[in-house]
Amino acid sequence: MLRDITLGQYYQTDSVIHKLDPRVKLIATICFIISLFVVKNWVGYVLAAVFLAVMIKLSNVPFRYMIKGMKAIIFILLITVVFNLFLTPGEVLWSVWKLKITKEGLHTAVMMAVRLSFLIIGSSVMTLTTTPNSLTDGMEKLMKPLKVFRVPVHEVAMMMSIALRFIPILLEETDKIMKAQIARGADFESGNLIKKAKAMVPLLVPLFISAFRRANDLAMAMEARCYRGGENRTKMKPLKYAGRDRIAYGVLTAYFAMCVVIRIYL
Amino acid sequence: MSIILDHVDYVYGEDTTLAVHALNDVNLVIPDGQFIGLIGHTGSGKSTLVQHLNGLIKPTGGSIYFNGEDIHAEGYDKKKLRSKVGLVFQYPEHQLFEIDVFKDVCFGPKNLGLTQKEAELRAYAALKQVGLEDEYFYQSPFDLSGGQKRRVAIAGVLAMKPDVLVLDEPTAGLDPKGRDEILDQVAKLKEETGITVILVSHSMEDVAKYVDRIIVMNQGSVLYDDVPKEVFKHYRELEDVGLAAPQVTYIMQALHKSGMPVATDATTIEQAAQEILQIFF
Amino acid sequence: MGIIKTDKLVFEYIRRDEEGNVEGITRAVDEVDLDVKQGDFVAILGHNGSGKSTLAKHINAILYPTEGAVWVDGMDTRDEKDLWNIRQEAGMVFQNPDNQIIGQVVEEDVGFGPENMGVPTEEIWERVEESLKAVGMYAYRKFSPNKLSGGQKQRVSIAGVIAMHPKCIILDEPTAMLDPNGRKEVVRAVRALNDVEGITVVLITHYMEEIIHADKVFVMDKGKVAMEGTPREIFSQVKRLKELRLDVPQVTLLAYELQRKGIELPDGILTVEELTQHLLQKYHMK
Incomplete structure (x- = not known):
């Protein structure tokens, strides 16, 4: 799907x-x-x-x-x-x-x-x-001049890279939750727009909770691996x-x- | 009343280069009232198989019959099928969404078109069946412990009053006691209501104690389908496909090989102990 | 002093209601004293909610003690200036493999830690290579993590920690979400680290068969250390373990049953071979 x-x-x-x-x-x-x-x-x-x-x-x-x-x-x-x-x-x-x-x-x-x-x-x-990582690296480097204007270039690049990493995971999760709710008799297809929007609640609530849980876990894992922003960071694959x-x-x-x-x- | 799978095939991404044959000519008859363990390692097709049982996935070949009717025939009521074949997914607590436990369990029955009153009665009964204490009924499901959340999620499916209950890895991530509690509760439920239970697991040890039939899946096909002690006789072949018989089997085999007169088909600790004791006393 | 030491470590979660008033205090860790020697393989067991994960997060300075203290290699975790040194020396692997892999490609993920530490580029590559080899994932270095099995993902996470050259590695239920094959893979990799590389390992789990080879086992319950000893000493107390919501390998349980029924066997049998040997002796004596 x-x-x-x-x-x-x-x-x-x-x-x-x-x-x-x-x-x-x-x-x-x-x-x-x-x-x-x-x-x-x-x-x-x-x-x-x-x-x-x-x-x-x-x-x-x-x-x-x-x-x-x-x-x-x-x-x-x-x-x-x-x-x-x-x-x-x-x-x-x-x-x-x-x-x-x-x-x-x-x-x-x-x-x-x-x-x-x-x-x-x-x-x-x-x-x-x-790879999204090198893509964000590229963007980070191209946008570096913007740092003068206090644009958090590294942070934005990191955010994008993480978002890209999690898109497939969250899609799979959406699929799973949807199926689980269908198994409980939920109907995501029929009805008018309002009914359809209401039917999304059992999908969206668990999805958001899961996304927040993942974000929390990931933040912890990144800190545990000494992540502290872009300062003094070296690159494995410098451009x-x-x-x-x-x-x-x-x-x-x-x-x-x-x-x-x-x-x-x- | 039964489920029949007749030459069921399923291919993911059929007309692409990435096609995966998830199920390969599966033939099964699941009669009423059995307690079945469906075993296989990750990727063996067991999760795909159970999603066929309630029509969430349509087979790419073959047919599935529930009580004699083809579930993919024109006009077949799938919603009713899903209430009759209740499927509890892996980590089912991830599907909870309501503001309190009771409301969440009512979700299923209300989708069936029952009145508020009926839905509540069923929710109450279901929560009792999974052994959740009353004090939690009006709490947010997100404040419960992992084991309790899982019970609530299972109750959410039980409230639809299924004839067949399918549980996909119901003990994943629980500690040993939590695992035993859930499985004992399911066994008790089976005892009391006589419904068919299909327990999906990758652990022989967990299911050996409860089930009266084991179906072993490997690479999308049914490898063995028999009573536990017969299946465990193939412990070497099971290892080849990334599974293992319960440790008890290995113990009895080792004792037998070293020359002690013990039968090797014990599937639980109790049976094994008895078998060993009889040669000493 | 050992590589990891805690002194009367207490950690309290404070629950607040919507206005921010204190609703209640939960003591997740309650006066725990640990002392882990360099090079040891230590296992911390406990049921869900016993406080073992909270304890683990203190060693990596993700959480700070409410009372008492934690030292990693002589550094107090509350000392802010040592924070990054502590996180580098005490690497941490978490439960959910999907939620700790940052890179889109295996090798990039393993390089993430060294990048953060400011390791020069060439050395990062060397570290990534040796770390992936140590966990047997070098062949997968160009793969996307999404294409790996759970066990493989966890091995990548472990490699990501080793690349930071830690002195010890703390694994917080790394196998809880894996199937038996994945579990074996991970435990094998962890044991190799300890045996070959001499890295101190703290393995947190509730699977008993994973701790058979540990040098020392701590069993947690209600935030306290309830039992402490070698695996054999721990496994010999089947009844106590059951009370603590844990179980023992089937062979240990069977030996225990036989003991109770009057067959004389030593306490804490851990392997099938041991049991067979003892029973065979008895059988021949008869």
């Missing part, structure tokens, strides 16, 4: 992308997302698609595995598409009752669908190839740029430049 959601969970394998510095991957992901909004025509999208396809290929993560993790997002994607499809004013292509599909609507809907799915796949390439990271930055710059060129001249 719930444990089928694989979105963003690290996929263990060996690849060039896995080996890249997390900072490179973070910046690349951000650039890729921006590029999706920079390009406006099909040439640009083809370029983005090619770029993405090459990255997926290089990452050695099976495409099927990636898509499987997206199931949860498809619903949101559909809503966006439907809204754009029906609610954009313009030249009517097809209409029935009050619903009309316009040329502009069709255009934006397709664009949105492409953008969103590229965006999701693009970010999941990053999360699938980077150092290697040759491949420089090449990656080069490739990224080239890609982004091409997107800009396409935007301006095509």
Whole structure:
């Protein structure tokens, strides 16, 4: 059931992308997302698609595995598409009752669908190839300048890393509690919205209690292992740029430049 | 009245590369009134199996019949099935959520559509059956000790008046006395009401004393299905699959091998003591 | 003075009502005197709620005594300046394997402690490697903890503590949530640490078969030390153990039953071999 959601969970394998510095991957992901909004025509999208396809290929993560993790997002994607499809004013292509599909609507809907799915796949390439720990390390290092403004960079990074560690555990737990309550005759499916919301109480109360218990245990375990914030902490895997990271930055710059060129001249 | 599993198969994540064959051609008949121990190590499929009994998991192959009816047939009332086959999960205290013990136990019966009055009567009876003292009835379940919480959780299932009670590792995390208390209570309940009890465990020693039939699971299949003393004869094979017979079996085997005229099929301390005493006196 | 010493250690939980008024005081640990020698394997037994876990948390300075004192390697746990030294020297492993693994990858988790201590990068790698090897989990170093069995997770937790190079390691019911296989794995790893690496071990449990090899056993009840001695001395008091909500291995229980029925056997038989030997002697004499 719930444990089928694989979105963003690290996929263990060996690849060039896995080996890249997390900072490179973070910046690349951000650039890729921006590029999706920079390009406006099909040439640009083809370029983005090619770029993405090459990255997926290089990452050695099976495409099927990636898509499987997206199931949860498809619903949101559909809503966006439907809204754009029906609610954009313009030249009517097809209409029935009050619903009309316009040329502009069709255009934006397709664009949105492409953008969103590229965006999701693009970010999941990053999360699938980077352990959450190195991801947070990367973020911590990139955001270090913010420390001047008293932003608790290390603490935020640690929090994110812990949250990521516990997501699969809590999902499994949700599944278990749900089943236990169903075994006691609980009904999570039928009824109107209010009834459904009420039916969540027997699920949410135990879940929260468990989350707090785990948080408490974990805090104790961390303290017992001498955790005292980011001060004087060394790193097992300190971030150092290697040759491949420089090449990656080069490739990224080239890609982004091409997107800009396409935007301006095509 | 019985549960029949007919060629039941279950595969997790069927059409993916990560498919796991959790159950493999399981055939079982569970008649009324038996006290069954379902044994297997972690990952042997025993927890998956019990979730089939009340229709929480649908088999990917084969069928399950409760009182002669296919539980996955169109229009079969699953809610009623779940009240008849009560399933107590591992660490059941993690499902408690109400503000007091009594309300929590009422949750099941109320889901069955009973009136407040009926639900309360059943909750009262169930709490008595698990041996919880009245003084705790209106306390928050979260203030109770581990053993008491577990009793409340079990009562929550008993209040649905099941014909079959399935307990998944009911003693996990309890201390020896707490373990004995829960198991004794279950045995007493079985005695008094005559319901079918299925005790899921990874410890032969714990269940040997109580059950009259042991089903051993390994890698999703039924390895042995017999009375305890017959199952324990396979103590070497049991070790190969990560289980062990009770220590008593090893003692009797060792004595026998060293030349003492003792039978090796004792399953409890009392039987073993008797067997040894008869050669001395 | 031993590596761990407590002197009349008392710990009280104070329960307060919603306004913050004291509702009641529970004495979880009541005048406990412990003295653990360097290199010993000490077991603390007790039923749930006997105070054994509360006691354990004092050794790692997670809890501080209400009265009395605790010293780890000569350092008073209430002395704030020694706090991190104490936590480094007395490593702690907890009950729930899921709630103490911080890393997403086995090796990163093992490196967490040394990172916090400010160990240089290269040495962290050396420590992680040797610790994982010591518990037999080196082959799993790149795995996600979620993919491991309970016993394996606990071994990773133990490695995470060893990587901090502690002098002693306190295990608070590390096997309570495991199946028999997992339990054996963990106990084997712990014994190896004690035998091979010479690390002092304090094992808290309610499984009797795990303490057979301990040098010394303390049995706790209502916050006090109720029994104290070698495993044999403890196991010879079957009746007393039952009163304390504990049980004994089946072989010890059987020997006890036979004794009661008039067969002369020594007290506190611990293994099947021992019982067989004694009975065989009796049988041949007859």
